[in-house]
Amino acid sequence: MSDLIPNAPEPIKKAPVKISKLVGVKGMNDLLPPDSYIWEKLERSLIGLAKTYGYQNIRTPILEHTGVFLRGIGEVTDIVEKEMYSFEDRLNGEQLTLRPEGTAAVVRACVENNLLYDGPRRLYYIGPMFRHERPQRGRYRQFHQFGIEALGFAGPEIDAEIILMCQRLWDDLGISGLRLEINSLGNESERLAHRQALVTYFESNISLLDEDSVRRLKLNPLRILDTKNPSMQELVELAPQLINFLGEESLAHFEQLQQILKANNIVFKINPRLVRGLDYYNLTVFEWITDQLGAQGTVAGGGRYDPLIERMGGKPAPACGWAMGIERIVELMKEQGLTDEQTTQCDVYVVHSGGKTIIPAMVGAEVLRSAGVDVMVHASPDGKVSSFKSQMKKADASGALFALIIGENELEANSFLLKDLRRSGNQSSYPMEELLDQVIDAIVSEND
Structure with a gap:
């Protein structure tokens, strides 16, 4: 702009605004996986x-x-x-x-x-x-x-x-x-009798009480027995016991x-x-x-x-x-070592080649979920189709028992591949209409 208008002032360059990172309130913690x-x-x-x-x-x-x-x-x-x-x-x-x-x-x-x-x-x-x-x-x-x-x-x-x-x-x-x-x-009358005995006892030892205990002496002497002050433990041990009242x-x-x-x-x-x-x-x-x-x-x-x-x-x-x-x-x-971490996010991880294969992948996933199967469908972080190699790595990392694969060839043949990720590593092709039966049978067999 200064090149087009004679004597125009140079534009002011603003320093980038630094956005501070927001943090949680101290002592109010996030609960994160795992x-x-x-x-x-x-x-x-x-x-x-x-x-x-x-x-x-x-x-x-x-x-x-x-x-x-x-x-x-x-x-x-x-x-x-x-x-x-x-x-x-x-x-x-x-x-x-x-x-x-x-x-x-x-x-x-x-x-x-x-x-x-x-x-x-x-x-x-x-x-x-x-x-x-x-x-x-x-x-x-x-x-x-x-x-x-x-x-x-x-x-x-x-x-x-x-x-x-x-x-x-x-x-x-x-x-x-x-x-x-x-x-x-x-009950109340028994506690009142005990309370009076406590007041008498602690008043006779008032020089040994800390500030909190002196304040509680008239208001709620029973709370003195709950003190965590180490210097008062012997005094508390010798105090009148409620059970005797x-x-x-x-x-x-x-x-x-x-x-x-x-x-x-x-x-x-x-x-x-x-x-x-x-x-x-x-x-x-x-x-x-x-x-x-x-x-x-x-x-x-x-x-x-x-x-x-x-x-x-x-x-x-x-x-x-x-x-x-x-x-x-x-x-x-x-x-005590009783917290086994979750390693399995789903039972089946659906791998696809994008384009027209996304629709049967999503439909098949919903069919399986309706039958109680936990299913993750691969979604690319950048919106582009991930390679099969990349998707299979994600499938393995998810802890899924099986990868359900729908590529261009499967779409044409109205079929799917089912790959065992945990035992044999074998994969087999099945007609799409057998999706539910084959996956359920495979999961049952895997858990036997």
Whole structure:
């Protein structure tokens, strides 16, 4: 342009704009293949476990009113005080929170929808939870839980049932080395008597308490027993034990639970310091613990929470349940070599020569898929027809049992080639009308 117009200024050359790479939020990780295959396998096991015991799926929103967790979890807990992702909805001023755990949300849904109107419910959930804590091995800011909730059942047999479910899961997955710890928190009056004894004991040793424990002393002294501060362990060990305050009914509940576990050959240890981290528990509490994942050794835990349904605005009803972190179980499976990676993306890989062969390739693939066969049709990354050699490499890399080949010659003869990729390497030609029968027979024969 400056050559055509006299005295025209030279065009300004703009520096190329550097586009920064976007990254995920710290502690909220992507799930990528092949790990996603391990997760799918675990999720299938979990859902199958729930169905084995007659539990039905419930799904709640990841966003709840903040009050659901303030009331359900308890204000004097690490979750509420330090870890919740809470914010004000700028459209209507509502206080909302990304769910940090599943039980309070499930109970809210049951109360709101009157789910117990016709009797008790066995429910399970699976999905993401959110806590603002320091990311560490198997513990992330977005993490995933599977949980069991048995609502409306008062007897110790349901406490035992949900513990037996855990043991069955470990057996099904092949996980070893977990230990079960159980305790009883009794009922409200027993906990109040124990609470007063704890306050008296810790007040007489207040100089030995850390800052968190001093704060909890008046609000929730039971939580002091859950401290991870090494310098306080001896003090906690000598504190009054709740089991010594249990009445006849609570002791009978705890004793029958133990009898059922023993009858099913479940090995457990009674831990009088086991209190769990949430306010809503009573009577039975339990944890499954490992030494293979560092300092945070609990992989699943739960217990009975009879007061929660009434606390959430429903008619009084007993309840119990447990939850496990899926990330932690996956880490444990990896640690124990139980995570065989997926090597097969499909049963049949369709190879074609482009042009008119694409249509029979796509039609044949859909016929096979309708019969339950997993099929991948070759697609070129650049839109051009790939060579047969290149396509066969892709077919082999896919882990497919067979390559189904449709070239120009096959199109003319209305036929296809079927090549065995895993055993003999042989290939045979068949009429197109025999496609389904020949492929199904070949897969069955391959798996025999």
